[in-house]
Amino acid sequence: MEESGIVTVVIATGVFSDRIKSMHLPRLVSTNFPMGRPLGAPLDREMQKEVLLSALDLIENANEAGVTTVFKGRYRPGNF
Amino acid sequence: MTEETIGQFKNSFYYGSRSDMNFKFLKDLPDEQVENFLQELLWELGDTLDDGNLERIIGHIYQYQQKGYAGTGRFTYSSSAFTRVQLPINKMRFALISSSGHFVKGQDPNPFGVENMTQKQAEDRITDFIRLEPELISIPTNTPTDQLGVRHGGYDVRGAIMDRNVNFPIDRLNELAAEGVVGEFASPAYSFVGACSQMRLQKHALPRWIDTLKSEAVQGLILVPV
Structure with missing residues (x-):
């Protein structure tokens, strides 16, 4: 994708952090969320948007391949 | 009735008789870690019974999912292409x-x-x-x-x-x-x-x-x- 001129960012759960780190991705946002829910808990719109904003920030500001942001938000199901 | 070994038990979560996609990672943990996972989970559930705090349970599952998927896997790359952003x-x-x-x-x-x-x-x-x-x-x-x-x-x-x-x-x-x-x-x-x-x-x-x-x-x- 990057070779063809498309700027990419990956959003993934840190459950797979070993495997994903070894791929040396151009830009990565790693979340501390359980497998299958890399953007956050169901119906947690605020957290989902924060994760995307973190990814967009990497798009805008990363200057070299291999930049990772570890997203600090906590997985918080229910109560929405 | 034959007794089930811990190995059979953990494997059953990986597309077996207890297939469970959230916990299929148990198959890839050593038996001792499976025992620790369950014992610690039950202990933490006891705390959650009293204070209702689910965060420790979620954190526990996340931590052990990470252990289950540890290792680099088959696809490793030393570098990647990188395109600089051209527009805001x-x-x-x-x-x-x-x-x-x-x-x-x-x-x-x-x-x-x-x-x-x-x-x-x-x-x-x-x-x-x-x-x-x-x-x-x-x-x-x-x-x-x-x-x-x-x-x-x-x-x-x-x-x-x-x-x-x-x-x-x-x-x-x-x-x-x-x-x-x-x-x-x-x-x-x-x-x-x-x-x-x-x-x-x-x-x-x-x-x-x-x-x-x-x-x-x-x-x-x-x-x-x-």
């Missing part, structure tokens, strides 16, 4: 590809010719899926929630059924486009079943996917491996 994000056209296994109802890709395949059937055929070239499924970004289906033999889809945005964030990206944070969110968005042949994905599918995105003038791509 509020002028860029973004697309979304997720390996979530979503599809529009009424346009079910019917894998292996099976109509209305269930999640259980997908899990039962996981070894067939991982030999299959992935199919990129187009999903208009205005697809109503009740018109979107999800099925994937590699993870527990219940969270994605409750809210597609947990791994296919089309509603959040529509909002960011409406707010002017990003220039455009391209329709359709795309999903595929990530439990597929990685070799066929790279060699056959990916070049076509790039052509598709280029023809749609996509400049930025959000990728969500599930």
Whole structure:
């Protein structure tokens, strides 16, 4: 994708952090969320948007391949 | 009645008699760690009975899922291509590809010719899926929630059924486009079943996917491996 001129960012759960780190991705946002829910808990719109904003920030500001942001938000199901 | 060993017990969560996509990782832990996982989980549940705090349970599961998937896997790369951004994000056209296994109802890709395949059937055929070239499924970004289906033999889809945005964030990206944070969110968005042949994905599918995105003038791509 990057070779063809498309700027990419990956959003993934840190459950797979070993495997994903070894791929040396151009830009990565790693979340501390359980497998299958890399953007956050169901119906947690605020957290989902924060994760995307973190990814967009990497798009805008990363200057070299291999930049990772570890997203600090906590997985918080229910109560929405 | 024969006694079940801890090895048989942990393996049963991996597409066995207790198949459970959230806990299939137990198979890849040493027996002692499986015992620790369960003992600590029960102890923490005892605390949660008293204070109702689920965070420790979620953290415990996350920590052991990470142990289960530790190691670099088969696909390692020492470097990657990098394209510098040319425009501010509020002028860029973004697309979304997720390996979530979503599809529009009424346009079910019917894998292996099976109509209305269930999640259980997908899990039962996981070894067939991982030999299959992935199919990129187009999903208009205005697809109503009740018109979107999800099925994937590699993870527990219940969270994605409750809210597609947990791994296919089309509603959040529509909002960011409406707010002017990003220039455009391209329709359709795309999903595929990530439990597929990685070799066929790279060699056959990916070049076509790039052509598709280029023809749609996509400049930025959000990728969500599930």
